[in-house]
Amino acid sequence: MAALEDLFASGHRACAGCGCSLFLKTLLNVTGPNVIITEATGCMEVISTPYPESAWKVPWIHSLFENAAPVAAGIEAALKATGRKNDTKVIAIGGDGATIDIGFGNLSGVMERGHDILYICYDNEAYMNTGIQRSGSTPYDASTTTTPAGKVSFGNQSQKKNAPAIMAAHGIPYVATTSMGYPADFAKKVRKALSIEGPKYIQVHATCTPGWGIDSALSIEILRLAVETAMYPLYEYENGEVTSVKKIKGRKPVREYLEKQKRFSHLFKMPNGDKEIEKIQQIADLNAKHFGLDVVEKAKPKEAKAE
Numbered sequence: 001m002a003a004l005e006d007l008f009a010s011g012h013r014a015c016a017g018c019g020c021s022l023f024l025k026t027l028l029n030v031t032g033p034n035v036i037i038t039e040a041t042g043c044m045e046v047i048s049t050p051y052p053e054s055a056w057k058v059p060w061i062h063s064l065f066e067n068a069a070p071v072a073a074g075i076e077a078a079l080k081a082t083g084r085k086n087d088t089k090v091i092a093i094g095g096d097g098a099t100i101d102i103g104f105g106n107l108s109g110v111m112e113r114g115h116d117i118l119y120i121c122y123d124n125e126a127y128m129n130t131g132i133q134r135s136g137s138t139p140y141d142a143s144t145t146t147t148p149a150g151k152v153s154f155g156n157q158s159q160k161k162n163a164p165a166i167m168a169a170h171g172i173p174y175v176a177t178t179s180m181g182y183p184a185d186f187a188k189k190v191r192k193a194l195s196i197e198g199p200k201y202i203q204v205h206a207t208c209t210p211g212w213g214i215d216s217a218l219s220i221e222i223l224r225l226a227v228e229t230a231m232y233p234l235y236e237y238e239n240g241e242v243t244s245v246k247k248i249k250g251r252k253p254v255r256e257y258l259e260k261q262k263r264f265s266h267l268f269k270m271p272n273g274d275k276e277i278e279k280i281q282q283i284a285d286l287n288a289k290h291f292g293l294d295v296v297e298k299a300k301p302k303e304a305k306a307e
């Protein structure tokens with residue numbers, strides 16, 4: 001069997017252990033060549049297109065920070081108007097800063113107008129390209145350069161914005177969360193999204209090694225811990241209703257996820273850090289309750305007593 005050609009070429013400039021570049025490579029393995037990509041400025045654009053080089057072997061267009069969704073919508077409309085839509089898929093990509101903060105209004109408009117595009121937000125939970133500033137998707141208590149942990153603060157004091165729920169509230173046909181800790185789950189959801197006509201939104205959890213302060217060799221393990229602790233629940237919405245969740249057998253305490261990352265290391269050193277970890281545990285517990293994530297072991301039938 002012929003080897004699959006990598007449509008996202010090696011030699012780009014991502015850091016070792018970057019979950020976001022793994023996302024791009026896996027995405028193109030799923031889509032194949034018949035795809036047009038629009039991408040908001042951010043780390044994944046910068047590492048893949050240092051002029052005059054490009055890692056992209058498919059049609060790819062740069063857009064402004066806030067504009068990836070409208071540019072994709074324009075391409076989709078033009079393909080339809082010129083009778084060239086055929087099976088060509090149009091995918092817009094943005095980081096969480098581009099998607100969940102600055103491009104959120106534009107994205108909402110595109111979803112509302114029913115364009116046949118797939119929008120994928122790679123969620124590394126901060127503005128990494130410009131130096132690890134907090135975004136609306138940064139988790140509670142994470143230390144970033146704009147929410148530094150120190151004597152007066154435990155780090156980011158607002159909760160992660162629930163962007164998938166807001167996308168689902170548009171009543172679009174498909175919304176999903178996934179994680180690069182589970183590439184097969186990611187591939188399955190992208191395939192499903194691309195088989196559906198209309199606007200689709202996928203949010204994929206992906207590591208940033210310097211931004212999270214992690215050992216690059218632990219990238220996948222840490223992403224899996226986010227799912228296994230219910231810090232990053234995986235689910236699908238179809239037409240506004242939750243239709244599937246990734247269940248968790250023997251949910252792990254959030255400590256196991258937090259302790260491997262420098263962005264949370266202050267919680268293990270500061271007075272009252274334990275109380276903050278308990279608050280984060282409550283966030284995970286709520287996720288588990290809301291989506292029914294915990295696998296409940298069935299009680300074993302009691303053995304009949306010998307007469």
Ligand SMILES: Cc1ncc(C[n+]2csc(CCOP(=O)(O)OP(=O)(O)O)c2C)c(N)n1
Pocket residue numbers: 041042043044065066094095096097098099124126127128129130135
């Ligand atoms: C309107 C506008 N504001 C700010 C910037 C500067 N800028 C470029 S990339 C970026 C951060 C991108 O963050 P995110 O979307 O989370 O992607 P990441 O870098 O984490 O991959 C910023 C602030 C810009 N290009 N345009």
Ligand code: SF4
Pocket residue numbers: 013014015017018019020021043044047124128129207208209210211
């Ligand atoms: S800074 Fe973070 S997001 Fe950017 S290439 Fe490095 S690991 Fe990936």
